[in-house]
Amino acid sequence: MTEAHPQIDPTNFDLIVLGTGLPESLIAAAASSAGKSVLHLDPNPFYGSHFASLSPDDLSAFLSSSSSPHPPSFPGDDPATVGLATLPLYSDVQISSSSPEVIEEHCRKFSLDLAGPKVLFCADKAVDAILKFGTNHYLEFKAIDASYICIEKGKLMKVPDSRSAIFKDKNLSLMEKNQLMKFFKLVQQHLDPDEDGSAKVSEEDLETPFSEFLGKIGLQQKIKSIIMYSIAMADHNQDNVDISEDILRTKDGIDRLALFHSSMGRFPNASGALIYPSYGQGELPQAFCRRAAVKRCLYVLRMPVVALHIDQDDGQYRGIKLASGQDLFSPRLVLDPSFVVPSQVGSSVEEPVKIRSQKDAEAKVARGICITRASLMPDVSNLLVIYPPRSLCPEQDTAVRVLQLGSTSAVCPPGMFLLYLSAICSDSSQGKTLLNAAITAVEVSQISERNAMNKNEDAEVEKPFILWKATYIQKLCMGKYGSITSTPSSDGNLNYNDLMDATEKLFHSLYPDEAFFPEATSPGNT
Known part of the structure; x- marks a missing residue:
């Protein structure tokens, strides 16, 4: 047994969860709070899985690894064991930089959301869960200062709230x-x-x-x-x-x-309706993991699962085999959406848990991340921009959302900003068209703002506005419950309400008589 793959004890659990994304972390936390013994694994060296916040280098590596299928690595000689494969959630990954030396110098000071843009409404279900479950002890939030909408001829208008x-x-x-x-x-x-x-x-x-x-x-x-x-x-x-x-x-x-x-105004430090977690959205699943750990959930990162144990008679799931060779067992298993349940595994009835932005099983969401050298709006650090349908190009059928975050949110160095873009799309071509149109629009908007402030148009205006850029298409996966539960992927919504609803349904499919979010006690109490 190598140091990279430590021995896990005990070997039997009520629930095993693979992946530390937000839905998996919520289920693990709720199950732990209900008194279940839970083992929570992740093959990655970080928390958050497909909801993580990463450095530019780590995000690039993760997107590259997750954009191609990984067939089962387990040989499968044992008829009671079947290999576990993964499917690619991302495609059309394009990453470029106009100032690689600047990005390299500050690389570890960036915290880029893989599933952005996302915010929390101060009164939404995610905030209620955070307060009820006591995870607010592990989180800090910053207000989104203002929202803007594109009106005629590309002009941005502040939304009166x-x-x-x-x-x-x-x-x-x-x-x-x-x-x-x-x-x-x-x-x-x-x-x-x-x-x-x-x-x-x-x-x-x-x-x-x-x-x-x-x-x-x-x-x-x-x-x-x-x-x-x-x-x-x-x-x-x-x-x-x-x-x-x-x-x-x-x-x-x-x-x-x-x-x-x-x-609006629910919290004293946020006069508007929207807030964002300091250090990135990846803090949300990590906070629920910390809360679950207090409830004796066992966490192991860098731990790949290579196969599933099944009953030879009925094909039902019995346990997992780790890359270390160790066998672990549980009556229930939860997988993040990138894992493929082998066809040999019997399932009673697999029912999809639909959410609003995933009505079409083939739908996708186009996502973009830009590191910029200036704010879109003078003296505004954290802001949201909405481009309604048809405001960017005639073929635009869906709204494009752009979230800007500054160093006050502890996600980038001072003097730089992050832009997150997203749009629901039916195919990759449409998604890339919308992202490129939105990126062009924000560049034009920023140049117009700076020219209005500086009539002489000095050399600073000529410097590239975008220092680093990543665009990619994400597959939308519905959650499913049956003999093995699969969680949904991050959706195309701005908030987490639909994802919270879907996750709660999945939890109750596992434990119908247990509360999804029991009332919080002191973090020191178990």
Whole structure:
């Protein structure tokens, strides 16, 4: 037994989890808290798996390794043991740098999110879970300072997120301000009905497309776009209900507005609705792993699993074989989405757990990461930009989101910024087109801002804005439960609500009578 592959004791567990991504970490933490003996393994030398935050070099290596299939390495001579393979979650990986010496000098000061852009709404399910399970003791957050939306001719407009912001906004006419105020009042009245219990939006209207309802109450296109894409966070084009893939109902649209407004000012250090974890999104799964460790979950990194043990009679899962040669056993197994369950393993009924951005089994999400030398907006470090459908190019059917983070979030050196881009796409070609169009748009926007500040256009403006860039296409995988549970991949949503719902369903498929998030106790208590 080598030092790299230590002996694990005990050898029998209630649950074995392979991969330390967010869904796997949530399940391990919840199972540990319910008193189950849990072994949590990861073949990688870091926590987070496909939700990790990595340096540029480590991210490049991980994307390269995860963009090609890995067939089973176990020879499979034993009929009661079958090899475990992995499938490629990433494709079309392209990485380039205009200043490699600068990136190399500061490489370890970057923390790049593999699954970005992601943020948390202050009142969403992920934040509630963090507070309820006590993982807030291991996390710090920074506020997203402002959100912007692309309006006519590529111009970025700050999203008005409060009554005072609406009336101060110079991009809105008086009529548009009144329309927006009346709409928010209508939503508030619907969420807090009169004493007689009557709602202000009819049941019939609640089932109609949100875009149609906004038009019905007289909102102009610019106001509709702000509401649908920068507050309700719709993914697909909502203006053509006949051909759009994912039409938002009025009921769902109002629920998302309610989340946005309940998130505003929930915490004293975040006046807006959105927050981001310091040091990167990879801190989230690691925090749940730390909490699970308090509950006696056993963690081992750098530990590949090469095969599964199955019952020779019915083919049901019995245990795992490690690369060290050690055999471990459990009645239940949870795998991250990159692992392929061999066909020899019997399954009772495999049921997919669908989430909103994965309705199409073949859907993908295009992701991009840029390291830049300046902020998109003067004096704003952390910000979100929404490019609604058709705002970048005529063939743009889905919204493109761009999240900028600065050194205040402890993800990059001072004077540099990270840009995360994402868009749901049907194929790689479409995804790359959207990413390239968005990257071009942010470059043009940044140059325009700097030229406006410096009329002389000194040499600094001529330096490349983007120092390093990575683009890739990620496969969307649904979670499945059966004899072996597979967790979902990171989705195309801005927040974690749908992923939280899917993970909770998977947990209850394992343990129907256990609470997913028991009330938190002191981190020192077990």
